[in-house]
Amino acid sequence: MLLLTALGATAQNPIIRDQFTADPTARVFNNKVYLYPSHDIKPPVGQRQDWFCMEDYHVFSSENLTDWKDHGVIVTQNKVPWVRPDSYSMWAPDCVYRNGKYYFYFPSAPAEGGGFAVGVAIADNPEGPFIPEPEPIKGINGIDPCVLLASDGNAYIFWGNGRCAKLKDNMKELADDNPKETVKWGNREMEMIGVSCLKDLPNRQAEGPFAFEYNGNFYLTYPYVRENTEVLAYAMSKNPMGPYEYKGIIMAEHANGCWTNHHSIVNYKDLWYLFYHQNAFSPNDDKRRSAQIEKLYFNPDGTIQEVKPTLRGVG
Numbered sequence: 001m002l003l004l005t006a007l008g009a010t011a012q013n014p015i016i017r018d019q020f021t022a023d024p025t026a027r028v029f030n031n032k033v034y035l036y037p038s039h040d041i042k043p044p045v046g047q048r049q050d051w052f053c054m055e056d057y058h059v060f061s062s063e064n065l066t067d068w069k070d071h072g073v074i075v076t077q078n079k080v081p082w083v084r085p086d087s088y089s090m091w092a093p094d095c096v097y098r099n100g101k102y103y104f105y106f107p108s109a110p111a112e113g114g115g116f117a118v119g120v121a122i123a124d125n126p127e128g129p130f131i132p133e134p135e136p137i138k139g140i141n142g143i144d145p146c147v148l149l150a151s152d153g154n155a156y157i158f159w160g161n162g163r164c165a166k167l168k169d170n171m172k173e174l175a176d177d178n179p180k181e182t183v184k185w186g187n188r189e190m191e192m193i194g195v196s197c198l199k200d201l202p203n204r205q206a207e208g209p210f211a212f213e214y215n216g217n218f219y220l221t222y223p224y225v226r227e228n229t230e231v232l233a234y235a236m237s238k239n240p241m242g243p244y245e246y247k248g249i250i251m252a253e254h255a256n257g258c259w260t261n262h263h264s265i266v267n268y269k270d271l272w273y274l275f276y277h278q279n280a281f282s283p284n285d286d287k288r289r290s291a292q293i294e295k296l297y298f299n300p301d302g303t304i305q306e307v308k309p310t311l312r313g314v315g
């Protein structure tokens with residue numbers, strides 16, 4: 001018992017201990033790390049009990065990656081004009097800072113039409129208050145937005161299984177000069193904006209793209225199903241919209257069978273960190289997940305070393 005207590009006392013993962021936190025997007029703003037995860041909850045009566053269930057987003061911040069402050073709810077499903085208020089579909093978000101404003105991107109189920117759309121809410125501070133735009137972003141049907149502010153001065157939005165398009169300077173619309181392509185879905189043909197960056201790469205059930213730029217390389221990192229559950233993988237390119245070259249695995253399948261993983265990669269005080277999720281607090285329910293952190297290392301040629309999940313964490 002003493003040994004277990006001692007081990008528990010040194011564990012830093014999961015990092016948020018009073019609620020479930022999935023799909024953790026970490027960003028550095030004002031010398032602090034801000035964490036924008038999705039917020040898994042137990043499904044209320046009437047909702048599917050074995051599926052994802054999320055009604056709102058909290059934001060957290062930390063200066064030491066160990067002590068996290070919960071700044072409370074920033075966006076909730078029944079206060080976004082375009083979201084179906086009982087959809088419980090506030091999936092993986094992102095937040096970026098540009099020209100004095102914080103832009104919080106989130107997917108959800110629209111009140112009209114099926115599937116998922118992506119909206120944006122805007123604030124003057126990283127902890128809000130965030131004001132949602134009345135309509136979702138036109139031209140994006142899908143989940144898991146991630147925005148890359150590239151050194152070429154443009155903002156690029158990635159979503160779903162690796163689709164990417166340039167944003168206008170207003171950060172609320174897709175640019176007019178994006179490429180378009182016709183994509184087949186079964187018997188249907190749809191015109192889609194942007195490019196599919198993972199088209200010819202390992203991409204089975206790919207989702208949750210997270211893109212960043214480092215040392216002249218663009219990295220497109222993403223979960224996909226290698227065998228039965230998700231791994232975190234990555235590809236590299238010299239251009240934000242590709243073509244990307246597959247490089248390998250960042251994190252293998254979770255040993256306990258947790259089906260999803262979803263991550264972000266951030267440099268804070270000259271060290272690199274991988275934020276990801278597992279279901280350590282709900283081992284029999286992989287739709288209630290918790291954010292964790294590990295250190296991440298690059299090789300001299302820019303490739304990324306594989307990361308092993310730990311309970312030790314980084315604190």
Ligand code: FUB
Nearest residue numbers: 052091092207208260262
């Ligand atoms: O959290 C709901 C969904 O599960 C996310 O959007 C996916 O990336 C996966 O983590």
